[in-house]
Amino acid sequence: MVAHYSLCIVISLITYFLPNSRDFEDESLLFLQSSRITLIVLSLVFLWRHARKKDWVPKKLEFYKVWTSSTLLISFFPFLYLDKVHYNVYLHQASAILLSMNLLLWLTTTTAVATNLVFCLMFLGICYLGDSPIEVMKEFPILLTYLFVGTFGNVIMNYWRTMDYRDKRKLYGAVLRLKAKNLHIRMISNLDDLTDLYNRRYLIEQFDIFKKRARRHQFQMALVILDLDHLKEINDKYGHMVGDEALQTLSAVMKSRVRSTDICARIGGDEFCVLLDSVDPKSLKTLCESLRKGVESHPLSIQDTNGKPVNITVSIGAAILSYDEDFTFDDLYQSIDSGLYKSKSAGRNRVTIVEATKLNTKVDLSVSWPEEVRIYK
Numbered sequence: 001m002v003a004h005y006s007l008c009i010v011i012s013l014i015t016y017f018l019p020n021s022r023d024f025e026d027e028s029l030l031f032l033q034s035s036r037i038t039l040i041v042l043s044l045v046f047l048w049r050h051a052r053k054k055d056w057v058p059k060k061l062e063f064y065k066v067w068t069s070s071t072l073l074i075s076f077f078p079f080l081y082l083d084k085v086h087y088n089v090y091l092h093q094a095s096a097i098l099l100s101m102n103l104l105l106w107l108t109t110t111t112a113v114a115t116n117l118v119f120c121l122m123f124l125g126i127c128y129l130g131d132s133p134i135e136v137m138k139e140f141p142i143l144l145t146y147l148f149v150g151t152f153g154n155v156i157m158n159y160w161r162t163m164d165y166r167d168k169r170k171l172y173g174a175v176l177r178l179k180a181k182n183l184h185i186r187m188i189s190n191l192d193d194l195t196d197l198y199n200r201r202y203l204i205e206q207f208d209i210f211k212k213r214a215r216r217h218q219f220q221m222a223l224v225i226l227d228l229d230h231l232k233e234i235n236d237k238y239g240h241m242v243g244d245e246a247l248q249t250l251s252a253v254m255k256s257r258v259r260s261t262d263i264c265a266r267i268g269g270d271e272f273c274v275l276l277d278s279v280d281p282k283s284l285k286t287l288c289e290s291l292r293k294g295v296e297s298h299p300l301s302i303q304d305t306n307g308k309p310v311n312i313t314v315s316i317g318a319a320i321l322s323y324d325e326d327f328t329f330d331d332l333y334q335s336i337d338s339g340l341y342k343s344k345s346a347g348r349n350r351v352t353i354v355e356a357t358k359l360n361t362k363v364d365l366s367v368s369w370p371e372e373v374r375i376y377k
Helices: 002-016 026-051 061-074 077-082 084-104 109-128 133-190 200-217 231-238 240-257 281-296 329-345
Strands: 221-228 263-266 271-277 314-321 351-355
Touching (some): 200 271, 200 329, 221 240, 221 281, 231 240, 271 281, 281 314, 314 329
Parallel strands (some): 314 351
Antiparallel strands (some): 221 314, 263 271
């Protein structure tokens, strides 16, 4: 659109500097000069408003293109009627604007054809108001050439634009489908198939994110480890289908008792984790007891030899991490694992909250091997 209105400015300036005929009366000359100045001002205003399109561009952009260009074309009518000497120049200039409308503004084909026909007939009608219609007929083939080139060019441009739009839509749809598939693959890679909980890899990723958020907002976070009691005995006695049901029961209890912002994950065969933020010791203990009692109160769908439902229990270990403490996931896991061992040693179906400690990773390499086991002396 900038190129179109710039062309209109150039044409309007050329029109302004055309020499005037000596036969003009003062009033006609004043009106003609005013029309020329009006054409320049309108072209500048339309170009300036288009440059500020973020502030004013209407929703019906097609209507605006036709309206502005039609206003400029109508401004040529006084020239064609008053200045008969230069009517052929004005006719070519107006036709150039009409051609620019077709090729640069990307009007729809229907709008372009209708606009071309209306203005061509109006131009011919204005020119026939003069005294020499034979002279006008000499310009008629050129006008038809403009009409044909503009219409045909508009059809070609619209066809190309339509095909380009369709290709972009297909590409956009393919990109959306690819993103959806990638998101689905990522979700699958982060989830445990049996329980629909997150896996260990995702839990460790979120642990680092939780730790940064806790440091930024200065709140405590916690890690809870749950170990399903006697899972091996359940598998051996009732089968792996029942063992899977026990794991799914535990995961369902976990999801029903934690907040939506907490992360529930299965990190091993019978080990589960809950990662929490913005937690205090009292609420952590309450949550752990709620998890323990929830699992205990949900028996499995089978019965034992005495006709009683098979109950499952869980041993729980937990630890709170302050925002100013620098612990890795392995540090916290090892600390809680020791508390989990205490829960199992005390009879299982218990909660043990421990204090986080650093994992000792130092290895003493200065071991004195006996002389007889050395290969090289």
